[in-house]
Amino acid sequence: MMTVSTEPGDASHLSTSRDRAELALPSSFVRFRKGEPLYRTGEGAEALFSIVSGVVKSYTMLPDGAQHIIVFSFADDLVGSVQNGTHLNSAEALTAVTAYRMPMVAINAQIRSDPDLQFHLISQLSHELHQAQAHAFLLSRQRAITRIGLFLRMLEAHQGTARGSLQEIYMPMKRSDIGAYAGISLEAVGRSFQTLVNRGAIAIRDRRYVQIINRALFEAAIFEKKGGHSGAAGR
Amino acid sequence: MMTVSTEPGDASHLSTSRDRAELALPSSFVRFRKGEPLYRTGEGAEALFSIVSGVVKSYTMLPDGAQHIIVFSFADDLVGSVQNGTHLNSAEALTAVTAYRMPMVAINAQIRSDPDLQFHLISQLSHELHQAQAHAFLLSRQRAITRIGLFLRMLEAHQGTARGSLQEIYMPMKRSDIGAYAGISLEAVGRSFQTLVNRGAIAIRDRRYVQIINRALFEAAIFEKKGGHSGAAGR
DNA sequence: CGCCTAGTTGACGTGCTTCAACGGTCGTGG
DNA sequence: CCACGACCGTTGAAGCACGTCAACTAGGCG
Numbered sequence: 001m002m003t004v005s006t007e008p009g010d011a012s013h014l015s016t017s018r019d020r021a022e023l024a025l026p027s028s029f030v031r032f033r034k035g036e037p038l039y040r041t042g043e044g045a046e047a048l049f050s051i052v053s054g055v056v057k058s059y060t061m062l063p064d065g066a067q068h069i070i071v072f073s074f075a076d077d078l079v080g081s082v083q084n085g086t087h088l089n090s091a092e093a094l095t096a097v098t099a100y101r102m103p104m105v106a107i108n109a110q111i112r113s114d115p116d117l118q119f120h121l122i123s124q125l126s127h128e129l130h131q132a133q134a135h136a137f138l139l140s141r142q143r144a145i146t147r148i149g150l151f152l153r154m155l156e157a158h159q160g161t162a163r164g165s166l167q168e169i170y171m172p173m174k175r176s177d178i179g180a181y182a183g184i185s186l187e188a189v190g191r192s193f194q195t196l197v198n199r200g201a202i203a204i205r206d207r208r209y210v211q212i213i214n215r216a217l218f219e220a221a222i223f224e225k226k227g228g229h230s231g232a233a234g235r
Numbered sequence: 236m237m238t239v240s241t242e243p244g245d246a247s248h249l250s251t252s253r254d255r256a257e258l259a260l261p262s263s264f265v266r267f268r269k270g271e272p273l274y275r276t277g278e279g280a281e282a283l284f285s286i287v288s289g290v291v292k293s294y295t296m297l298p299d300g301a302q303h304i305i306v307f308s309f310a311d312d313l314v315g316s317v318q319n320g321t322h323l324n325s326a327e328a329l330t331a332v333t334a335y336r337m338p339m340v341a342i343n344a345q346i347r348s349d350p351d352l353q354f355h356l357i358s359q360l361s362h363e364l365h366q367a368q369a370h371a372f373l374l375s376r377q378r379a380i381t382r383i384g385l386f387l388r389m390l391e392a393h394q395g396t397a398r399g400s401l402q403e404i405y406m407p408m409k410r411s412d413i414g415a416y417a418g419i420s421l422e423a424v425g426r427s428f429q430t431l432v433n434r435g436a437i438a439i440r441d442r443r444y445v446q447i448i449n450r451a452l453f454e455a456a457i458f459e460k461k462g463g464h465s466g467a468a469g470r
Numbered sequence: 471c472g473c474c475t476a477g478t479t480g481a482c483g484t485g486c487t488t489c490a491a492c493g494g495t496c497g498t499g500g
Numbered sequence: 501c502c503a504c505g506a507c508c509g510t511t512g513a514a515g516c517a518c519g520t521c522a523a524c525t526a527g528g529c530g
Contacts, residue, residue: 118353136374139371139375
């Protein structure tokens with residue numbers, strides 16, 4: 001998850017030798033263990049992260065202690081929502097994660113003169129925007145089973161699994177995380193999975209590996225209408 | 236609402252005289268009447284629009300005929316979700332709208348050499364990303380009254396109304412549009428407004444002008460917890 | 471003056487949240 | 501190697517907020 005502030009990106013403080021060193025060595029590898037935070041809300045944002053492998057969740061804490069998950073980030077995604085030099089939300093590794101750490105000062109200095117970097121940034125932002133809009137669409141659906149279906153589709157797409165393949169989907173996050181992303185309770189998450197299993201649409205192994213075993217049933221569950229009153233329709 | 240494809244943006248077809256003319260005159264004013272479409276899903280996307288005045292809704296049609304509203308766009312927002320040269324969604328003027336029409340060919344040609352344009356694009360994309368994430372957050376809340384409250388806050392912010400001011404909020408969209416944005420039925424929209432009025436948090440005039448008359452009550456309604464089991468009566 | 475759309479109000483059913491207890495899994499330490 | 505504990509997940513029960521359907525009222529425009 002990435003956001004870039006609209007501030008001018010003042011590079012005037014690039015005169016210290018430490019900053020020059022960071023510029024010369026613009027990025028470095030970092031590693032996070034499962035459950036480890038990449039950063040927390042309000043911390044000074046010295047760098048963005050480009051995920052090499054693993055899965056990261058970005059989230060905000062609600063006043064009542066619950067958390068809203070903004071996005072799950074995978075390989076090649078950028079993580080680090082920044083505004084006014086501070087992180088807007090928190091990020092945590094859901095699996096072991098390796099990432100490039102890209103200091104903000106290096107980015108700010110380079111962005112002016114590097115068209116490739118700019119293009120890459122624009123592409124990434126476009127991608128993130130699509131993600132966010134897809135997330136909003138997911139959240140706009142009423143039925144829990146629909147949200148879970150769209151969530152699975154998202155995971156599928158992120159794993160490069162061809163649509164219609166029967167490959168297993170890796171699901172590293174726990175039920176409560178899925179709930180916090182899909183806007184439903186963790187119980188509803190479990191029950192929705194169970195319903196999909198009972199209908200023969202998916203199979204679950206190990207609680208972290210799902211497989212869509214009947215695509216037609218799966219899609220039918222997603223697009224299923226609600227109160228319906230059995231719309232023979234007409235009139 | 237804006238999205239830019241990741242495609243290379245081939246400018247090789249800039250050799251026709253018509254395209255050269257468009258480049259020389261990169262943008263032109265256009266006007267839309269209330270209810271008029273800016274474009275529809277699937278149409279070839281020849282241009283983006285930069286709103287000068289008025290309000291635009293971007294939406295997608297669902298298989299069952301319902302519509303999901305992606306974003307409401309106001310002055311200075313960009314409109315025109317494009318991928319592979321085609322519009323991904325539809326856009327419609329909610330009020331009389333004036334806008335700059337910026338041909339894609341001109342943008343593609345200029346973007347490579349114009350750092351200011353790039354910077355502007357990055358800023359706009361960041362802004363849109365924030366909007367989309369705020370929308371997702373709104374949709375993740377359970378109670379209808381909360382979604383309506385956050386929606387009103389969004390309108391407030393877009394009209395430059397200082398937080399805490401008692402100024403009237405202009406609300407050009409109809410109940411069904413608000414519902415399609417907030418993921419609730421149009422009846423629930425109306426009832427939520429009514430509840431806020433009854434509680435003395437807001438006042439409504441003319442069905443299109445709302446005023447927050449008691450900020451504390453308004454915020455309380457937004458953050459109100461759910462099941463609660465009414466704390467007092469233990470157990 | 472009458473039609474058409476937008477908005478309101480009411481009644482009813484239901485799918486979700488919440489609360490609660492149980493079961494399964496994994497990591498840790500004896 | 502097994503036992504324990506903490507966390508994750510499942511299952512069950514009850515209440516309620518919202519969706520749906522329906523009928524009515526209010527505005528807007530010819």
